[in-house]
Amino acid sequence: MYKSEFVKPDGRALTLYGRTPVEVSSPIPAPGEAVEARPQMRWHPLRGEWVMYAAHRLNRTFLPPPEYNPLAPTHDPEHPTELPQGRYDMAVFDNRFPSLTLDAPPPDPVPGVAARPGTGKCEVVVFSQNPNGTLGGLPAEQVRLLLDVWADRTAELGRDPRLQYVLPFENRGVEVGVTLNHPHGQIYAYDHLPPVQQRALTQMRAYHAEHGRPWLEDFVRQEREAGVRVVRDEGQALSVVPPFARFTYELWVLPTRAVSRLSELEDSERDALAAVLKDALMRLDALFGVRMPYLLTVQQAPVDGQAYPEWPLRIEISPYLRAPGRMKYLAGTEQGAGEFVNDALPEQKAAELREVKHD
Amino acid sequence: MYKSEFVKPDGRALTLYGRTPVEVSSPIPAPGEAVEARPQMRWHPLRGEWVMYAAHRLNRTFLPPPEYNPLAPTHDPEHPTELPQGRYDMAVFDNRFPSLTLDAPPPDPVPGVAARPGTGKCEVVVFSQNPNGTLGGLPAEQVRLLLDVWADRTAELGRDPRLQYVLPFENRGVEVGVTLNHPHGQIYAYDHLPPVQQRALTQMRAYHAEHGRPWLEDFVRQEREAGVRVVRDEGQALSVVPPFARFTYELWVLPTRAVSRLSELEDSERDALAAVLKDALMRLDALFGVRMPYLLTVQQAPVDGQAYPEWPLRIEISPYLRAPGRMKYLAGTEQGAGEFVNDALPEQKAAELREVKHD
Numbered sequence: 001m002y003k004s005e006f007v008k009p010d011g012r013a014l015t016l017y018g019r020t021p022v023e024v025s026s027p028i029p030a031p032g033e034a035v036e037a038r039p040q041m042r043w044h045p046l047r048g049e050w051v052m053y054a055a056h057r058l059n060r061t062f063l064p065p066p067e068y069n070p071l072a073p074t075h076d077p078e079h080p081t082e083l084p085q086g087r088y089d090m091a092v093f094d095n096r097f098p099s100l101t102l103d104a105p106p107p108d109p110v111p112g113v114a115a116r117p118g119t120g121k122c123e124v125v126v127f128s129q130n131p132n133g134t135l136g137g138l139p140a141e142q143v144r145l146l147l148d149v150w151a152d153r154t155a156e157l158g159r160d161p162r163l164q165y166v167l168p169f170e171n172r173g174v175e176v177g178v179t180l181n182h183p184h185g186q187i188y189a190y191d192h193l194p195p196v197q198q199r200a201l202t203q204m205r206a207y208h209a210e211h212g213r214p215w216l217e218d219f220v221r222q223e224r225e226a227g228v229r230v231v232r233d234e235g236q237a238l239s240v241v242p243p244f245a246r247f248t249y250e251l252w253v254l255p256t257r258a259v260s261r262l263s264e265l266e267d268s269e270r271d272a273l274a275a276v277l278k279d280a281l282m283r284l285d286a287l288f289g290v291r292m293p294y295l296l297t298v299q300q301a302p303v304d305g306q307a308y309p310e311w312p313l314r315i316e317i318s319p320y321l322r323a324p325g326r327m328k329y330l331a332g333t334e335q336g337a338g339e340f341v342n343d344a345l346p347e348q349k350a351a352e353l354r355e356v357k358h359d
Numbered sequence: 360m361y362k363s364e365f366v367k368p369d370g371r372a373l374t375l376y377g378r379t380p381v382e383v384s385s386p387i388p389a390p391g392e393a394v395e396a397r398p399q400m401r402w403h404p405l406r407g408e409w410v411m412y413a414a415h416r417l418n419r420t421f422l423p424p425p426e427y428n429p430l431a432p433t434h435d436p437e438h439p440t441e442l443p444q445g446r447y448d449m450a451v452f453d454n455r456f457p458s459l460t461l462d463a464p465p466p467d468p469v470p471g472v473a474a475r476p477g478t479g480k481c482e483v484v485v486f487s488q489n490p491n492g493t494l495g496g497l498p499a500e501q502v503r504l505l506l507d508v509w510a511d512r513t514a515e516l517g518r519d520p521r522l523q524y525v526l527p528f529e530n531r532g533v534e535v536g537v538t539l540n541h542p543h544g545q546i547y548a549y550d551h552l553p554p555v556q557q558r559a560l561t562q563m564r565a566y567h568a569e570h571g572r573p574w575l576e577d578f579v580r581q582e583r584e585a586g587v588r589v590v591r592d593e594g595q596a597l598s599v600v601p602p603f604a605r606f607t608y609e610l611w612v613l614p615t616r617a618v619s620r621l622s623e624l625e626d627s628e629r630d631a632l633a634a635v636l637k638d639a640l641m642r643l644d645a646l647f648g649v650r651m652p653y654l655l656t657v658q659q660a661p662v663d664g665q666a667y668p669e670w671p672l673r674i675e676i677s678p679y680l681r682a683p684g685r686m687k688y689l690a691g692t693e694q695g696a697g698e699f700v701n702d703a704l705p706e707q708k709a710a711e712l713r714e715v716k717h718d
Contacts, residue, residue, distance in 0.1 A: 042602060042603045043603060044603040044605070045562055045563075045566065045574060045603065046558075046559040046562055046563065046671070047555070047558060047559070047562075047605075048558050048559075048561070048562045049697060049698065049699075050698060051603050051604070051605050051698075051699045051701060052692075052698060052699065052700045052701065053700075053701050053703075053704055054700055054701075054702060055702065055703050055704050055707070099692065099700045110585075110602050111581060111584070111585060112577065112578070112581035112585075112602070113602040113603065165696075167691065167692070167695055167696050169690075169691035169692075169695050170691075171688075171690040171691055176688045176690060177686055177687075177688035177690070186691055188691065188692050188696065188698075190696070190698070194692075194696035194697055194698045195696070195697035195698065196406070196695065196696050196697040197696065199405075199406060199407050199697075200405040200406070200407075202407070203404055203405055203406075203407045204405065207404065215404060218471065219471070222470060222471035225470070226469075226470060226471075243401060243469050243471070243472040244401045244402060244403040244404065244410050244472065245410070246403070246406075246410050295690060295691060295694055295695065297691060297694075297695035299695075312405070316695075318694065327536055328536075329530075329535045329536035330689060331528075331530040331535060331536070331654060332526065332528035332529075332530055332545055332547065332654060332656060333411075333458065333526070333528075333547050333553075335654055335656075335677065336526055336528050336555065336654065336656035336658075336675075337524075337526050337547065337549070337553035337554070337555050337556065338408060338553055338554035338555040338558075339408065339409060339410075339411060339547075339549070339553045339554065340408075340410045340411065341411045341412075341413055341458045342410060342411065342412050342413075343413060343414065344412070344414050345412055345414050348414070
């Protein structure tokens with residue numbers, strides 16, 4: 001992996017990644033003036049969690065005309081995009097409309113409310129120079145490069161002592177409000193451990209203390225023994241519909257050796273993980289013959305410098321279609337009680353996914 | 360409030376409620392044969408929560424043709440609906456496709472997974488015989504009746520020692536997958552305290568222990584003193600955009616006396632709460648001139664027979680539009696980390712809502 005770092009005219013960072021040396025052949029652009037972000041966080045006293053306020057975001061880019069794509073390389077200097085021309089395979093830059101920033105100022109005080117700066121970092125990851133592809137449709141070596149890029153961003157962001165947790169993710173589908181079709185993802189870096197990860201850490205620590213080994217080890221063994229929920233097994237990595245899936249076609253892509261971060265994986269393990277990830281995404285797109293809307297998250301251990309032997313690294317994919325044309329919506333029980341309803345058993349849906357043919 | 364209880368031909372319960380005595384003038388119908396529900400729950404070892412599996416639900420009624428409305432009174436015995444003809448104002452019946460049932464059988468064991476019966480109850484609440492109205496558009500006395508019906512259902516379900524928590528809610532809007540336009544809501548009754556309520560209870564107990572009084576008392580006083588986030592104040596009830604709102608136009612409708620359940624409210628308090636609720640919903644519909652898609656939940660204390668002086672009764676309304684035509688989707692940070700981004704400050708949005716004119 002090769003990388004080159006740049007600063008955009010508006011001060012934001014840009015990193016270009018390549019499988020071959022990076023070469024840039026036009027000026028580093030920015031699509032407009034610097035946006036002043038003053039994000040803040042407020043404490044929700046009943047949910048017991050921080051809520052982020054990013055009041056400058058409401059006017060962000062929304063379904064722009066097809067001729068303007070801010071994630072493509074700039075070809076017309078009159079209409080600069082986020083990226084230059086050149087030889088590179090992937091790009092990461094600071095989000096122009098961030099929910100969190102490293103220089104967020106203290107907010108105006110609100111009596112009775114705990115408020116603080118929205119400290120953190122939001123990055124955009126462009127998966128390819130090709131505006132029409134999909135993550136699953138990229139060549140295997142490009143999916144592998146993305147694993148390396150995620151690992152690199154996690155390490156880079158983790159070096160900042162203000163950042164405690166790094167979450168790479170991809171939201172895909174106009175069905176879930178994604179405004180840009182160009183294949184891309186995002187990274188949120190938080191200055192604290194978010195509630196979902198806090199909860200997982202507590203659960204996994206208890207498991208590790210009780211059984212003397214990481215949960216992931218037992219999980220992989222049980223799923224291989226059961227067989228019924230494994231969709232693809234490449235030896236060093238596999239995909240599985242977890243027996244406690246919340247979404248109908250939920251798929252977890254995970255290494256079979258219990259590690260807590262992508263950076264701990266060997267070369268051959270990353271190749272296997274990339275192959276299984278590509279297979280999982282292509283199955284989901286082939287399942288109903290439509291681009292499956294989904295949320296993909298990379299769930300790694302916190303980046304506070306400590307070791308987390310109990311933390312199970314995995315890529316969680318939550319597809320939003322539960323049948324052709326039928327979206328899963330999070331409604332009363334999911335949002336009002338935190339309790340999911342899944343309309344199908346994981347065993348049945350894993351069998352369907354195994355039968356899917358794709359290129 | 361008057362009520363009459365019936366049993367449908369397929370064994371499900373039906374209760375009709377009226378502001379005047381209930382009279383039924385046609386047989387009690389059911390729209391088809393009994394559906395065998397075998398819901399189960401499985402433990403999610405990382406989220407630390409139960410996931411419900413209701414495999415019989417995937418084929419439930421979905422956007423039926425407009426001429427068939429299962430929530431209207433039956434007029435053609437060849438096409439029975441859920442309700443009879445007669446004089447009544449509201450109806451509650453067991454959901455034909457429940458996610459939880461009181462007689463769920465033990466599930467087949469799954470090695471390595473904690474699974475148990477999906478014990479609980481799911482009810483449908485029909486707000487009016489009029490298929491075209493909206494909850495906010497109903498006469499004030501009908502909204503008041505709904506508060507009485509919710510209180511009655513909570514008490515009735517709470518009498519079953521297997522049930523620990525009762526959540527009345529309304530999902531509204533085709534945007535969020537609501538398949539029937541006839542104004543209606545649902546009630547989920549769980550055999551355990553769900554995660555959102557468990558978390559709130561922990562937080563509110565800590566507050567009560569620290570301050571010696573319920574959080575709601577301080578909250579109402581602070582909001583009245585600040586003034587900027589209160590949308591409507593009727594003395595015994597008010598609506599407010601909470602300072603820690605997760606949704607752009609989130610509105611909480613609450614009594615100004617700290618109580619934990621609807622049943623504890625006096626007549627005049629229920630009238631005030633109904634008036635503020637109606638006002639809140641009409642404001643949301645008038646805001647952009649379109650029916651606002653939303654989730655409404657009634658957050659009461661557990662029904663296990665204990666007193667919960669620290670629990671704040673409130674009706675939470677989470678509207679899904681953050682601007683005209685712009686939905687809020689729960690994406691990477693909300694679902695992958697449990698951390699919400701709100702694009703606007705509550706103070707600004709409360710001011711907008713106060714200025715809305717409606718009938």
